[in-house]
Amino acid sequence: MNYKFIESESELNHVCDDLLKEKIIAVDLEADSMHCFKEKICLIQIASAKEAFLVDPFEIKKISSFLNVLENNDVMKVFHGSDFDIRSLDRDYHVQVNNLFDTEIACRFLGIKERGLAALLKRNFDVDADKKFQKVDWAQRPLKQAMIEYSVGDVAYLVELQDIIHGRLKEKKRLAWAKEEFEIQAQVRYENNHTFPLFKKFKGAGKMDNRSLAVLENLLQMRLSIAQKKDQPLFKVISNPSLMTMACEKPLTIDRILKIRALSRKQADMYGNLCVEAVVKAMELEHRALPSYPKTRRPKKDDLIQERIKRLKKMREKLSGSLGIEPGFLLNNAVISCVAAENPATPEELLKIEQVRQWQVEAMGRDIISLLGYCRA
Template sequence: MTDYRVIDTPEAFAAAVDRIADGDGPIAVDAERASGFRYSQRAYLIQLFRRGSGTFLFDPPALGEFDRLQELVHHDEWVLHAASQDLACLREVGLDPDRIFDTELAARLLGMQRVGLAAVVEELLGVTLAKEHSAADWSTRPLPQPWLTYAALDVELLVDVRDRLAEELVAAGKAELAAQEFDAVLHREPKPATNEPWRRLSGIHALRSPRNLAVARSLWLARDELAVERDVAPGRLVPDSSILTVAKAMPRSRRALADMKDFNGRASRSELDRWWKAVEAAIQTNDLPAARVPSDAPPPPRAWAARNPEADARLRLAKEAVAEIAEEYGMPVENLLTPDTLRRVAWHPPVERDAAAISAALAEHGARPWQLEATAQRIAEAFSEAAQSILDAEDSAS
């Protein structure tokens, strides 16, 4: 078994970059975070493999910057599995590719039933990868050798997987559309930060009173402040369920809060003064949050039939058309066209309902050229059929 070493000094980093320069071909890259353990989403280990160079395991906190590596390899193709999960933490340390090949996305576009890395490697290469360390705390130092072996295997077979998938994309006539999808992932704008991140609390929709919501908000903000201070995942301090329990119960004293058995978590008692201060402030504040947040998104589709029968008909017929096209392409519906895009265009269709207008509307929501070519005409036909069905129903009623 190979004994892997973590590159955590400037001298070792410089030597690794020299070896990477001697290799050739695509660069396989992966990153390990400490999600569920740490507050930040930073990379605690970055793995890289290149044919002719070997495997490299970098320690980002110890190294700090990766400028020389970025300068060397940014123009090469980087191979990642589920690239959208790793690009942000790679960019945080200055690693940003010009082009990528996403093996998970390629597997989806090819209609593979299982697209996790282990499943794809097994199907294409006949090699079984153990995934027992996937949820490990990668901020641990020193990292155990079995973890390093696991991390290395995540990239050592990735270029071989890439080559097999590339062959199958060409054979299926999907190489160009895959290139468009890879480019879309690479250049996708990050979602803007929400003004009220506390509303992401699991179960928040069960709270309807502004005062209860104020308690949930105050506790969430207090927990987030402590989580940042300690660099600990917020849920490890006090879980969401505990915050919701307190927000529903509205305890009126520190003692009442302390007596709540369902208010748990490793910091629920050690930081009791902090939590009671948050509850007390929320009970007294006049700055109450709105019970509902305005949204530009369409209403839930189950409400469309009553609120907008023609939009309901448009969505129903267009979904059928898109599902048929996805089956023809041999890929999941969501990879052909996202459900959110279809809903938005069905709810607010363009004035003109021809294929060109539908195509423009879809493009405004981020649909790629291949998706427009595949779906716009059929969606336009579905919209026309929906309008006619409403007219026919009105004629029958009169």
Template sequence: MSDEELIETPQRTVITTVDDFHDAVELIALGSGPVAVDAERASGFRYSQRAYLIQLYRRGAGTFLFDPPAIGEFAPLQSVIGDVEWVLHAASQDLPCLREVGLDPERVFDTELAARLLGIPRVGLGTVVEELLGIHLAKEHSAADWSTRPLPPSWLEYAALDVELLLDLRDSMAVLLKQQGKERIAVQEFAAVVAKEEKAPLAEPWRRLTGIHALRADRHLAAARELWLARDALARETDTAPGRLVPDASLLVAAKALPASRRELAALKQFSGRASRSELDRWWAAIERALTTDDIPVHRRPTDTLPPPRSWSDKNPDADARLKNARAALAVVSEEQNIPVENLLTPDFLRRVTWNPPEPLTVETVSESLRSLGARPWQIELTAQPILQAFVDARQPPESAPEADS
């Protein structure tokens, strides 16, 4: 697609009626080849992560911009495109909101992931499009509030271009993957994106409150929990991003101060945010619950999270030696394969097999450990032997220093 073609692109309109939606589905069915798909959310503005715009492009059919809240049911579109390849950029970000409306691919081509496998240093869509297609793609609306209605024409142009370039980008990347001998790797990675299960909700999501580790007293921790829960309920009710109501820092200020009255809470200047005073009764009720509850949260929860690697030298010196050796070994493989080390093997997988290495220590047992954690076959093929050798080397006593001349 040339710059001239982009300049001549007609005005885009959003499909908002069921009749227009069915007409669009018929046109899409007449197209050929993969479909390019993208979705726009309102992260940072709304509580939900729903899609407020879904863009689709297919050769022989054209570009379509759908309004999910207005259309509601996307089953007719799913029946037409469900079994063809979907091309997305950073598919894992969009798949949850697409699945929410009933759109779920059988196979994908992820252009961001492909860029990583190709060793492209910067993998943002605009950067990759410019590098491989020679087209400058402005990204000034990427953080916009896509729940806005009506959507400005410049936003729609931006949204349409995101998908209209994806198929050309996919074709260019497919050639490069073949040239680098990474077709099989890409197939496995793309399949893993589709198969990946969504994370289960956290049992205590309030513990992710920024800065909560600074609270030491039990009542303060209870106040942080109750304030977070009160804010989350309001955010859900109003479909507003929680931080836009009261920032995390303000909740921590109130939890740490633990005011003894509503008046004291209102007097806290650092307790700010657009809902900090309009919903003062809500926040004070939360603090009252924290002051009177017998349900005091514990500071440390049982978890299978490993200690941070910086503490391994004290907690588990043998594991620390293995990890340092293994990281160095995988850095060499990463350089040889021109694949980022974090894509070569998920860092958490490496840490876990390093902390608890299999016994007996063989390439087969290391491979099985990686497989059980979720590593793909190509990752195991490239990393199991280097990891094994790194572990073996870590067991060797350091060479004695040469004696000084007398």
């Protein structure tokens, strides 16, 4: 596909005036989350059916004309796996993407298991997509020619792919189902994971004792400070498994850190003293000053509710096979638990349950209500 780098705000405004006349465009983003602490959008790729445009947000600071395109309800925006992109656009530009079509989500309604863009391009267009640039530093300038061509490839076929998938959804009478999910996806927003206490976002922290949590929190805050100063992602400073090891073992010397293999020698030379200091401070805290993990009150197990959950899961597996939709997407466990607890008697009551979609009620509402009625009998 022919592509063009947009080199000025006025040129972008002109291109966006033309894009507003299109019925459908493709959009993708490249970011630097693998290389920087404060991730940011590094390249914006846009494509109509005939031509692609690349926008460098480092060069063009004001992209309001493109944001207007994203918010326009008359132009369909095709993304593939849009969750990261939607959140990034919200973080950097506070923009709402309207009239979204997500080809990855759409594939879920068609029972397509290999939903990666490379697999879809190979299957539908016999195109071999080279994904070696997925993890490169997109903040580097100048961009290599191969990186530019890779970025164009991510949007070059999306409009045509959307047309194919759209047709298959219509054939299966699932287009409305997909549209409902697109609208929900368009509402996701960026979440800052660096809020204190940091252990609340750390996997496995909920099972730790209070003293270990104190050690973990000190280590997490130490790593966060280093990452900010070095402008590096957290995992490139110290990995989560390393922090977990130190929180559990509570090493008070660098030698001990090395013995339990929590850090490499190079890491120990750079961060060993800071880690020891973090552990020592946590060990010196009085018991009353120790943090505790927020406990969520779980309702007492009710035999009837457990029976409903068991039967709903069996029903889900059966319907998954007949509908050709993966079980976890068809009805996830959290929703099943809510449905079992609420025990709705009608499809209308079922739809009132939080997180239950209209398409789910259409697809299996009668089966769910019938099963729950059987459980009551």
